Amino acid sequence: MAAQIFSAIFVIIIGVGGCVAYFWGANKLLDLTFPSRGVTGTAAVNNLRRQGLVRPWLFVGPALIILTIYLIYPVIATLWLSFLDRGGTSFVGLANYEWALRDPDLRHSILNNLLWLAVVPAACTFLGLIIAVLTDKIWWGTIAKSLIFLPLAISFVGASVIWKFIYEYRGEGQVQIGLLNAIIQHFGGQPQVWISLPFWNNFFLMIILIWIQTGFAMVILSSALRGIPEETLEAAVIDGANPFQIFWKIMVPQIWGTIAVVWTTITILVLKVFDIVLTMTNGQWNSQVLANLMFDWMFRGGGDFGRGATIAIIIMIAVIPIMVWNIRQANKETGGH
Amino acid sequence: MAVATGKSFVSRFGVHIAVLVFVAIWTIPTLGILVSSLRDKDQIVASGWWNSFASSSQTEAGRLPPATAQTQKDGKFVLEGNIFGDGAKRNISAFGVKAAAPTQYPAGSSADLGDGVTLQVNADGSFVMTSPKAFEGDRGQRLYYASSAPPKFTTDNYQTVLFSEGIGRSFMNSLTVTIPATVIPILIAAFAAYALAWMRFPGRALLIAVIIGLLVVPLQMSLIPLLKLYNGVGTFFGVPSKTYLGIWLAHTGFGLPFAIYLLRSYIAGLPREIMESARIDGASDFEIFVKIVLPLSFPVLASFAIFQFLWVWNDLLVAMVFLGTAPDQIVLTAKLNALLGSRGGNWEILTTSAFITIIVPLIVFFSLQRYFVRGLLAGSVKGG
Numbered sequence: 078m079a080a081q082i083f084s085a086i087f088v089i090i091i092g093v094g095g096c097v098a099y100f101w102g103a104n105k106l107l108d109l110t111f112p113s114r115g116v117t118g119t120a121a122v123n124n125l126r127r128q129g130l131v132r133p134w135l136f137v138g139p140a141l142i143i144l145t146i147y148l149i150y151p152v153i154a155t156l157w158l159s160f161l162d163r164g165g166t167s168f169v170g171l172a173n174y175e176w177a178l179r180d181p182d183l184r185h186s187i188l189n190n191l192l193w194l195a196v197v198p199a200a201c202t203f204l205g206l207i208i209a210v211l212t213d214k215i216w217w218g219t220i221a222k223s224l225i226f227l228p229l230a231i232s233f234v235g236a237s238v239i240w241k242f243i244y245e246y247r248g249e250g251q252v253q254i255g256l257l258n259a260i261i262q263h264f265g266g267q268p269q270v271w272i273s274l275p276f277w278n279n280f281f282l283m284i285i286l287i288w289i290q291t292g293f294a295m296v297i298l299s300s301a302l303r304g305i306p307e308e309t310l311e312a313a314v315i316d317g318a319n320p321f322q323i324f325w326k327i328m329v330p331q332i333w334g335t336i337a338v339v340w341t342t343i344t345i346l347v348l349k350v351f352d353i354v355l356t357m358t359n360g361q362w363n364s365q366v367l368a369n370l371m372f373d374w375m376f377r378g379g380g381d382f383g384r385g386a387t388i389a390i391i392i393m394i395a396v397i398p399i400m401v402w403n404i405r406q407a408n409k410e411t412g413g414h
Numbered sequence: 415m416a417v418a419t420g421k422s423f424v425s426r427f428g429v430h431i432a433v434l435v436f437v438a439i440w441t442i443p444t445l446g447i448l449v450s451s452l453r454d455k456d457q458i459v460a461s462g463w464w465n466s467f468a469s470s471s472q473t474e475a476g477r478l479p480p481a482t483a484q485t486q487k488d489g490k491f492v493l494e495g496n497i498f499g500d501g502a503k504r505n506i507s508a509f510g511v512k513a514a515a516p517t518q519y520p521a522g523s524s525a526d527l528g529d530g531v532t533l534q535v536n537a538d539g540s541f542v543m544t545s546p547k548a549f550e551g552d553r554g555q556r557l558y559y560a561s562s563a564p565p566k567f568t569t570d571n572y573q574t575v576l577f578s579e580g581i582g583r584s585f586m587n588s589l590t591v592t593i594p595a596t597v598i599p600i601l602i603a604a605f606a607a608y609a610l611a612w613m614r615f616p617g618r619a620l621l622i623a624v625i626i627g628l629l630v631v632p633l634q635m636s637l638i639p640l641l642k643l644y645n646g647v648g649t650f651f652g653v654p655s656k657t658y659l660g661i662w663l664a665h666t667g668f669g670l671p672f673a674i675y676l677l678r679s680y681i682a683g684l685p686r687e688i689m690e691s692a693r694i695d696g697a698s699d700f701e702i703f704v705k706i707v708l709p710l711s712f713p714v715l716a717s718f719a720i721f722q723f724l725w726v727w728n729d730l731l732v733a734m735v736f737l738g739t740a741p742d743q744i745v746l747t748a749k750l751n752a753l754l755g756s757r758g759g760n761w762e763i764l765t766t767s768a769f770i771t772i773i774v775p776l777i778v779f780f781s782l783q784r785y786f787v788r789g790l791l792a793g794s795v796k797g798g
Contacts, residue, residue, distance in 0.1 A: 085590040088662065089597050096601040104700040132699055136609035137621065139602045140670055147636060147667025148628050154639035165642060211433050221433050223783065225440045230779035231772045232728030234747045238754065238768035239443045242761065252461055256446060259462050288440065300791055349632050352730045356751050371634055382638050389634040400630045407626045
């Protein structure tokens, strides 16, 4: 273990040192190859121009190489793999996609993902907005926000243990150590095995993600709300608007753009949700989702890379509209300056 | 936002109550595992953690001594003793002799078991059983009793989990993965971000668009080709395919789009005058970057570092694909996931492990919340 710590520290030094050495050395080399100081006239101008052509690539080079290996190449390779067989060796055309259309597990996963998409982003945004508005009105709002924000730092696995403990089930009449069943039993209800109730268990898993992500929505929306000009709100009050009208007709339309950003961010997260389902049910009792199904196919019986890749492509297709929208937004903004 | 939308006492009171309810829902779950991790493991299953400060009561079963222990007193046969023996004494509230009615008689009362046999069990565990006939058989009378134990808090669970369940080792593994995977991307991203913000070169706009596109590419798209690539490299060079180096680079790659995006939008917002006056003074891009941009970008570098730290520490998927599950490589999240399978009902193990897993992010988060929030706002609201 000491060797492990030592090697980690060693790597940090090597890694950071290597980066520094590369950036510093490459620059030095460029300056020496095309000197701009100490030479005069057209030579200096030419050398400066050459430097200007090369230097940006020295700066973006390492990032570009890593991005290519870890993201750009894999995206293309995954697309290609989805047309290959389980070992990734022979071409099978659209066979994986045909399988995808027919496979009941996959269809169920898509339906569950749609359910998650319908509930989680909406719930997080709505709760986040409500909490942001409410906490703005009280003196201990900052503390309250901190506490609601806190689950964002907790891993999905950690959160799953936390909530599994809340959903814990003991036979009827026994002492319930799970909070939910204890409350139910206290009021005379019947304790349930919440995570194995088909269909409804999806919602019990979603609660975990909502619990984690509401803080994110709250912080972003709270900052957007602060950006609303005070005069607008004052004018509305003078005109006799009630709190609900102010909320729905003044605040919400003003921060519509931010709401869209929060919504899409959580949507992408939901499409990738994996850890919660793996640790809570591993897809049993009809709670399977795409990301967990893909993980399953990657390793099940030695792994089926073709089908795994096909599932990844399905997730990707769902993300593409958001991706296009993001790039358009960004272009609009950079185009301006 | 200082506008008071409802000025009456009732509506202001309502706001306080509503926020209080939200705060309760958002904190009680975490509190539950913290409290449970500090409880005695027998008490965790005997009562809900919210009752942990009250005495917990549990129903137990035991047997009285066999007939050989009987004595004769006043013409009757008597069995005497204490059901707790020499062990720790607990408080008995009720007892019974049938499994269906384990608390039929209150402690201290005398139960009539028929045929003139009586049994008295006192609160301290002492019992007297009398019978007009001699007791027979070598198995004693079955006895059920409800006992209550005072609340007991202990750090035993932490010792067990850290040293015999392997969580301590996994903690070190998580640190080994997280720190280099946080540090390495920062410098690489910072240089790229500066070039994309302040240097002019062909393909710059395309590169920015690609990075913004990659920002949302699901991790799932990368897993299979990279797994194949790693396996290939491993076989080719005769080295293991699951290594710390592999996961450091993978996390670097997956973190870069966000790092470049976040740093670029911050660096692009630095005042143009500073850059230009430095350039007029003859500073090269490298000097401008090192002497002006890096120091000015400290807040955003801190924001990214926190993000990347939390993301890597909390990650399960990348660790499960690119690292092994042997004790020398398994990280906390993967270990916790494994414990959920193997120790499903042992809540003292699970709650304690979970708390150890989340404590580091919570500390980082609370001490550096300012930077975290700033990064969150810059990363999602400001366009690139």
